[in-house]
Amino acid sequence: MSRQIFDAAVIGAGAAGMMAAAQAAQRGLRVVLIDHASKLAEKIRISGGGRCNFTNIGTTPANFISQNPDFCRSALKAYTPQDFIALIERHGVRWHEKHRGQLFCDDSSESVIRVLKTECDQAGVTWRMPCAVQRIALESGDYVLTTDSGAVRAHQLVLATGGMAIPQLGATDFSLRIARQFGLRIVEPRPALVPLVFDAQTWQPFALLAGLALEVRIEAAPFGRASRRTPAPAFLEDVLFTHRGLSGPAVLQISSYWQPGTPIRIDLSPHQPMEAFLLENKSGNRQQLDSVLSRAWPRRLAEQWLNHLGGQELASRRIADVPDRALRDLAQRIHHWSVQPSATVGYKKAEVMRGGVDTHELDQKTMQARRAPGLYVIGEAVDVTGWLGGYNFQWAWASGYVCGRALVGQ
Ligand SMILES: Cc1cc2nc3c(=O)[nH]c(=O)nc-3n(C[C@H](O)[C@H](O)[C@H](O)COP(=O)(O)OP(=O)(O)OC[C@H]3O[C@@H](n4cnc5c(N)ncnc54)[C@H](O)[C@@H]3O)c2cc1C
Numbered sequence: 001m002s003r004q005i006f007d008a009a010v011i012g013a014g015a016a017g018m019m020a021a022a023q024a025a026q027r028g029l030r031v032v033l034i035d036h037a038s039k040l041a042e043k044i045r046i047s048g049g050g051r052c053n054f055t056n057i058g059t060t061p062a063n064f065i066s067q068n069p070d071f072c073r074s075a076l077k078a079y080t081p082q083d084f085i086a087l088i089e090r091h092g093v094r095w096h097e098k099h100r101g102q103l104f105c106d107d108s109s110e111s112v113i114r115v116l117k118t119e120c121d122q123a124g125v126t127w128r129m130p131c132a133v134q135r136i137a138l139e140s141g142d143y144v145l146t147t148d149s150g151a152v153r154a155h156q157l158v159l160a161t162g163g164m165a166i167p168q169l170g171a172t173d174f175s176l177r178i179a180r181q182f183g184l185r186i187v188e189p190r191p192a193l194v195p196l197v198f199d200a201q202t203w204q205p206f207a208l209l210a211g212l213a214l215e216v217r218i219e220a221a222p223f224g225r226a227s228r229r230t231p232a233p234a235f236l237e238d239v240l241f242t243h244r245g246l247s248g249p250a251v252l253q254i255s256s257y258w259q260p261g262t263p264i265r266i267d268l269s270p271h272q273p274m275e276a277f278l279l280e281n282k283s284g285n286r287q288q289l290d291s292v293l294s295r296a297w298p299r300r301l302a303e304q305w306l307n308h309l310g311g312q313e314l315a316s317r318r319i320a321d322v323p324d325r326a327l328r329d330l331a332q333r334i335h336h337w338s339v340q341p342s343a344t345v346g347y348k349k350a351e352v353m354r355g356g357v358d359t360h361e362l363d364q365k366t367m368q369a370r371r372a373p374g375l376y377v378i379g380e381a382v383d384v385t386g387w388l389g390g391y392n393f394q395w396a397w398a399s400g401y402v403c404g405r406a407l408v409g410q
Pocket of ligand 1: 011012013014015016017034035036037040041042043044046047048049052053054055131132133160161162163165166170171172173174350351352378379380381389390391392393394396
C-alpha cells in the first residue's frame, strides 16, 4: 500500500473536522480527512430532531462550561454565528429561528452535511473513509499514521473525533487517547446534556407522573454560588417526568453542571407565587386543596404532590380548613424542591461529553498543543462544552475554523 504525504491529517470528519479540513485546503494545503464511519457526520444528521440546531445567534463564552472559561473567547470571536449563516446561505440552505436564538434548517440536517462536504470537495480534500487508524507515531517531526488502508504521513495532525456520547453511532475516546499519548492532560470526561435518574425508593411517588411536562426554574448545587470561575446558572425551561427520573431541556441543561452526590433544586411554579395564590384562595373556600392547587398546576401533579407530602387526607381537605402555616410550607416545597439524582443515564443517551483535552494545553487562537508542535485538538474533544441550543455546533465550527486557518503548508 502506498504512503502519501500531506500537510495535515484530520482525524474525524464531523462538524469540526470538516470545517478545519475545508479551511486548510482552501488555502492550498494538502489535507487528508480520515473517519472510521461508513456514513458521513451521523451526529449532524440526527441533531436537532433531524433539522440540526446549527448555531445560536446569542452565543457568548458564558454559554460554555470549561475549567478555563475564557479559553473559547478567541475562536468564538474569530468565527461567529453570522459567519456560519453566511456560509450555508451561499449554498442556498434556508433556516429559521425556533426558540431563544436557536437556528434550525428549514429542510433537513442533510443540507448542513452537504455544505461541509462540498466545501471539502471543492478545495480538494482527500477522503479516507471508512478508515480506522491503528497507531500514530512521530518520525522526524512528522505524524505517521498506520491505518487499515495504508500509511499516512503528515506534517500536522488534527484530532477531531468528538466526544463519547452515543457510542452506538461510533463515538469513541480516540482523541483523548492520542492526546494522552503525546503528553496532554485530560479533564475527566462525563456525559452531559443527559437525563438524570433517581434511586427507585426516592422516585417511587413521582414515577406515576411519567410523561408530564411543565416549565420550571432549575439549578444545581452549590446553589447561588455564582462567581466567574464557578458560575451556577439557573435555567427556565421545561422539565419532563420519566419512569426513572427527569428529562427535558431544563434537566439536560442542569445535568452539565450536576456533580454526583449533590442535589438539584427546582422551582415547580416559577411564574405563580404559590403562597399568595393559596392564601388568597383560602378564605371561605369549600373546595378541596387538590382542586384549588389544580387551578395553578397540572391536576396530575397537584394530586400526586399532595399525596406525597401528606397522603390522601391532605389532598382531600377543604382548603379553608388547612392552617396558613401548612399552606406556606406547601408553597415553600413547590418553589424549592430539592432532590438528589443517583446518576445520569450515561453516554448512550447523552447529547455531549463534558471534559476532554485540558484547554491549558492548547493555544486558544489556533488549538495547537503547546508542548506537541503540529498537534491540534478541536470540537467536542476539547474541554469546552456548550449549553443545549446550538452552542456545541458553534464551538465545533469556530474551533475547526481557527485550526484550519492556522495549519501551515510546505
Ligand atoms: C442526539 C444528538 C443531538 C444533538 N443536537 C445538537 C444540536 O441540535 N445542536 C448542537 O449544537 N449540538 C448538538 N449535538 C452535539 C453535536 O452533535 C456535537 O457537539 C458536535 O457534533 C461535535 O462536533 P465534533 O466535530 O467535535 O464531533 P462529531 O461531529 O461527533 O464528529 C466526530 C467524528 O469523528 C469520527 N470518529 C470517532 N472516533 C473515531 C476514530 N476512532 N477514528 C476515526 N474517526 C472517528 C466519528 O465517526 C465522527 O464522524 C447533538 C448531539 C447528539 C448526540
